[in-house]
Amino acid sequence: MHNENQPLIFELSKDGRVGYSLPELDVQDFDLAELLPEGYVRENEAELPEVSELDIMRHYTALSRRNHGVDSGFYPLGSCTMKYNPKINENVARMSGFANVHPLQDESTVQGAMELLYELQTSLVEITGMDEVTLQPAAGAHGEWTALMMIRAFHEANGEGHRNKVIVPDSAHGTNPASAAVAGFETITVKSNENGLVDLEDLRRVVGEDTAALMLTNPNTLGLFEENILEMADIIHSVGGKVYYDGANLNAVMSKARPGDMGFDCVHLNLHKTFTGPHGGGGPGSGPVGVKADLIPFLPKPVLVKLEDGTFHFDYNRPQSIGRVKPYYGNFGINVRAYTYIRTMGPDGLKAVTEYAVLNANYMMRRLEPYFDLPYNRHCKHEFVLSGRRQKKLGVRTLDIAKRLLDFGYHPPTIYFPLNVEEGMMIEPTETESKETLDAFCDALIQIAKETEENPSIVQEAPHTTVISRLDETRAARQPVLRYQKEEALV
């Protein structure tokens, strides 16, 4: 990697350079002042850069070299399922008949795209054990909110609009309570017990006639399977609530347990995680929602259906629908990739995915257990959480360990999450990594544990090999600079 500052594209700009090739204007030209109302012709030009095509390629190539992706190296970011992103997905999504199709074309001209979506819906119904799936939500959090809006509509339709509480475990992802709030619910937190699972007594204590739903990730964010899931579902159902499955961790249970068989009423999936979206540097995602029969009337509009004549149709005649949650029909390009992946793996492949994801996580957990605290010592699923308590006593924080891992060429695990583990490190290897990679990563962490005892400053001062060192985040927040401005403009 290079150590010099990478100029901003604006700093490379020179008046008069161009990087575009627009069609010739072949109709009569006009002065804009003739065509636009007074005061509506832009006076000050937008300061976009003026650079050549090669300038652009060099700039972004340089930026890409300052970025770590799954193809660059191991990326065991817990809860994010950073598995290999198959290249065939990219080719299929770029086929002209998928990429260059307008969402408002007449249905008769887009039957191939609709068929693909229908096949994906059908596959996800089987994988989740639900009765119907919508592909409209754009991402996981969007799916959470969509499902909660459906639960709200369900209760209101039953004359139970007073149900305004959503129960969330203390180990839940932050989007769960945030989505509940956006859907107009209040959140109640339920505690975990000493085994890292939801405390059933506490759950019984917090439920009541105001319970709208329980949101649960299973396996939970500690990577542990909630063994009492049926009992939990009973507790919620017995007071009239719905049970919601956060599918962030579906990679742990494919072909082993389906949300629909565990008592869940609805589920969202993160197609950019389990189904190789890819992650895109933060998005786009796709967050389909699956529901049991009694929630079907509330699905967002339109609902993709197959007609008796075998053609596909977007059904808008859904009087109880919560409405539209996104323009058009969801992140189609990501859905194409997910479908391609499912067809690449097939039934045997998806089963093997989960088995190897879980094997890999347990193997790493056992290799690392002697060197770090393992707060919950039992078989994990696709990920596990270590605690850096022991290292903290020696003056080395989990943040330092994460930064030291950068020197070995790895993306660190998710850190300080879930919130119920002190100095947590959440490690998710995924099934696409080889034993050699897992071993090398474990060796690096073990070396860091030894450095913590023998030479802690090398860890505390890490990273040593990256293009920049630790950044001043306090300054970034106190004196926010969120955009470039030309020097002369900064007076």
Added chain:
Amino acid sequence: MKHRYLPMTEQDKNEMLSTIGVESIDELFADIPEKVRFNGLYNIKEAKSESALLKELSQLATKNKNTESNVSFLGAGIYNHYKPIIVDHVISRSEFYTAYTPYQPEISQGELQAIFEFQTMIAELTGMDLANSSMYDGGTSLAEAGMLAAGHTRRKKILVSDAIHPEYRDVVTTYAYGQSIEIVNVPTKDGVTDIEALKGLIDDQTAAVMVQYPNFFGQIEDIKTIGEIAHEAKGLFVVSSNPLALGVLTPPGKLGADITVGDAQVFGIPESFGGPYCGYFATTTKLMRKVPGRLVGETVDQEGRRGYVLTLQAREQHIRREKATSNICSNQALLALAASVAMTALGKQGVQEMAKQNIVKTRYAKNAFEAAGFTVPFQGAHFNEIVVKTNQSVTELNKKLIEKGIIGGFDLGRVYPELENHALIAVTELRTKEEIDQLVAEMGAYNA
């Protein structure tokens, strides 16, 4: 099983099981209660080899009429524009597309800097103080603007112009229901927001006034006047805007907008049957700490070198949980990168030239339709869309046009009953004089 994505050998597996201290992988799943265990295999289609799957999916793709081999006049929020070739080359670099949210800035400077540049370009085009790192799309971004406005003003009513994209309005309505916000529709007159009606509807409970610029019918709204009306009532002024048009139109930030949102699909992003696109969210410094989603900020490292980080995270769901300003987590980073590359390629001159071509070619089409005897009901200034009255169903007309290789305009009667038999025709810089002439001739033939 052997699979190219699964590297474990039998030997690896056995060594690993031995380290774990179990006999079989099944033992690792023993904590799943018998009653909920799924035994067997999913009932889904069998896997296919790479070549066989490519063939099958390519046949499925061929069933669709695409905008590359046909001539498209369909817009209505998503447009068939010039996409600089380099966009796809840049976003195909797997250092970008196989990374996730830049939680570790030391090894994510590429993504962070690219987003910082995106934020700058959107702020420049919209004339706003700042922009975030992207939203799902223009529709959800508009809904988030509504929630921000309601939270900021502590008011529970939003006035929404009927000339906003109907699907955007639907999304705003769904979100508003969750937040118990009342949506009041503001009617249009002559294809633009009816300003007198707006004055009658606004009151001291109005959190925001929302309009689209250029609006759904392609018309240029008088946003300066509408913004003044919103501000007189102490509401926020929210503008949904096509950022390409802002290459030549006075930007909302100079005309009183408090929040400008929209979709950057116009910059290098394919139509892709509805997504993924690239919502943007731009606002004033005053509202900076209430912005939804990720923000990238500039700072320095321990040696004083310039670098970029995710910042002002106290707004976000992973810190604030139920008190966050929004539940958004994943965004559209890869599409923001695509849009950045396209905006960079167009640059200061190209964005103006392209925007102007849209206006001028649409003007040519308007003149051609009128010369052929069509009525163009809305005569105000337009960007790249016009409404054309036909004497039969637009949907039926489009079925005939596709046989000639033309993807016709949006059937406005689908969402505006009063505009039955009216087509919304989009003319971008990609449409040639010849293609426009052909459209007018074919529509004229069917109209006769």
